[in-house]
Amino acid sequence: MSEIAYTTNEIQKTPMIILTGPTAVGKTSLSIRLAKELGGEIISADSMQVYRHMDIGSAKIRPEEMEGVPHHLIDILEPTESFDVTVFQEKARQALEGIYQRGHLPIVVGGTGFYIQALLYDIDFNDQAQDEKLRADLEAEMLEKGPEVMHERLAEIDPESAEAIPAGNRKRVIRALEFYQLTGKKISDHNREQRSKESPYNYAYFVLTDEREKLYARIDERVDQMIKEGLAEEVKKLLEMGVQKTDTSMQGLGYREMLGYYDGEYSMDHAVYLIKRNTRHFAKRQLTWFRRERDVIWLPKQDFSYDEDRIMSMIHRELSKLGISAMND
């Protein structure tokens, strides 16, 4: 028997399976089943599960739940370390390579659409185009002169971006300015180029969804569960470890709200309310993101009578259409 556990029609393109969907929809359990049936390894596309010591709030899969399926990009950083798309991209590529070498099928699982996109389309973030100092300076200037002034400056050098980015979106205005100063090129041009790229992978992009009401109810339940499991304690420990409010890890849902509670800004009840509400907002945004991605295969649970077997057979059908299949051993 060959070491190759998959076959693909497009020889030049390597296969990639993506399983995503809004938070709390049930990606994890389906991913394990999928990985076991296909002989796959999982690459987590989640901006918070990369952090150690952040298990409850990030709804991280527990080791025993993995059922032996290899997982990548989980627990790889300390909460004080920063993380962003480019780091994700780099690490995910490395993981991919290993998976291919082992003759396994990569299954990208997670809800961070931007990360998935970066990996799937192999977006070039232009490695040289970042400068912490410059960014800090721009931020200081923005604070001093106000967002309108900065936005006007952007309008002069890159009208297209200025039109696309509202002045209120300081973060993006700064990035556009930073990009221009560092490369001498307009970020709008760069983005256009990147956007027209074709994926180097032979991929199947699955989006698991459910009815909005059901999803929201599940989110509420899950948050209550997190509280019961000790989310507050988890955050307290992170604080004791010296994690700062401004760290990337503390931007995560559940964490930043708890920080507000510990800062005495509001009650625990209010923190819980905020976590639920913000998580609902997040789920909605995720759905918006997936809607505009190309070639996604929707898996609305209600259309399958919530029967995982039926969802699995749909997945297998789609995979065989694409010529991606497991070489059963």
Next chain:
RNA sequence: GGUGCCAUAGCCAAGCGGUAAGGCAAGGGUCUGCAACACCCUGAUCACCAGUUCAAAUCUGGUUGGCACCU
């Protein structure tokens, strides 16, 4: 039964004669190095009826509903 107060979008809430602030929720969207981020867009004719007035959510009367107090 009587008296008083109130009645504005799913919720909270401005307005007090000149043609309906705002916040939250909800929905839609943007996104190419912080993305579980950041940001953008969308909603009512003011309980109902009849008056006064050039003009009423805003004044008057009545109806209905709620709250408070009294008997």
